[in-house]
Amino acid sequence: MKPLILNFLDLSTPEGSFARREPDEALIRVDNLGITRGDGIFETAGVIEGVPLALEAHLARFARSASMLDLPEPNLDLWRRVVVDTAHQMADAGVLTGVKFCMTRGIEGEVSAPTGWALGFIADDPTAVRRDGIDVVKLDRGFRHDVAETSPWLLQGAKTLSYAVNKSVLREAERRGATDVIFTSTDGYILEGPSSSLVARIDGVYVTPPPSMGILPGTTQGDIFTCLERRGLATRVDAVKVADLDRADGVWLCSSTRGAAPVRTIDGNAVPLDHAATELINGDLDARRS
């Protein structure tokens, strides 16, 4: 991730506004709750030819995360404009780009407005990953599959700035010779990756676990299912047991800038790579212009 374009928001009025700043400018105080408590939310949208992808789905999830954290309801008109503007500034970058937009609870102890910004960046080139696949390990997330329903205060399924665990599991994966992770519940369900949704093809059906399991509704997974259905392929949003995954003849970790990354090993065991299906899915994703 290399920062390119920064728009910083002023959220002290109901309409709000934004202005360009230098991407490496220090704009955050050390007592901002975003940094002292990871108390805020974010979204990362892919950008192709200066156009943010799945923008409405990202905005909807942003509003959902805000509500889960009891943050002020974001003015989606304003956020739409700032993300579109940030993406548009990168139309000539000639490489894959993305926009990350964040809102924190603001300054601690002040009756203050939220803090917000949108950062346009150059994304990592996903070509090799999409072609060669990734090695993943399953790691326990420590929660039951129904934790979001029984204990909503644990914020499972919100896209928060408290992502230290989502980074920590990548280091554990590395120690085990892998580069990514599939979270499992304590009661034997497949959940998601630390920054991706899981899609598996089991018995000929593309399946992904439901957001009610304390996982994010994936914007990329959503667009993939729309494309697959348009092509007459079977999809299903349904619980996936750990044992079900052993039967899969294709597994993908799906996210905004990387697209569908095929999984080639899970805990060291080979998973079939269906290059044709991967190319079809990523072709459809790359053909999006909204």
Add this chain to the structure above:
Amino acid sequence: MKPLILNFLDLSTPEGSFARREPDEALIRVDNLGITRGDGIFETAGVIEGVPLALEAHLARFARSASMLDLPEPNLDLWRRVVVDTAHQMADAGVLTGVKFCMTRGIEGEVSAPTGWALGFIADDPTAVRRDGIDVVKLDRGFRHDVAETSPWLLQGAKTLSYAVNKSVLREAERRGATDVIFTSTDGYILEGPSSSLVARIDGVYVTPPPSMGILPGTTQGDIFTCLERRGLATRVDAVKVADLDRADGVWLCSSTRGAAPVRTIDGNAVPLDHAATELINGDLDARRS
């Protein structure tokens, strides 16, 4: 919390250094991993007459958190100096103060140094809370009591900047008419508060759960036990079942700037308030000068 004194560190050399800045100065970039991922650690020490309390215990826990997050080992000489300096600058504040010190993983995508600072602040006056007690609710943390041992990648027991849940549970407490929280494990153990350690007096013994249960080794709890033992009172670090708490004739939530806050109700049920014990404990805490 009102910021008073800010020291910002330069951690780009092995020795490191620090310099005074204005406490409301923006010093953090929007792509600092501390804010984008809550990827960092912190400590908050109480300060009396310009002297930081339990400093060695805070430094030891800081190093322990760094290790749990695979962060560079902090140069404790440097951190000791910056905390002492920050506290010293507030010697004449005439009110209860504290120092919060933080280290983040630095800028995303750069081979960069960690980011660090120490912020001296005016603390909330704990007098009323210590006298009147607090209303708390028990909330499920979603994990088993042994999660830190089975799944260390979940960082339970590290004091990280990913504290959104520790704040979310306070809003849930407020919705239930309380102001603080006691976390429980899914298998029926008492853990800690979102920013405090629990001490209960059960069958005449002051008891606190062990850090092996994925909770912080409390520096305040540590000093309280030392004082109680010096006075010939019985203490024990041991598992506390939820049902055991019903037998307690005194419960306190203990933390650096507030001291020992007596619990007067749990889930709406009265808990005995032992004013004499509370005053004895807080008297000993306030008499500390190191």
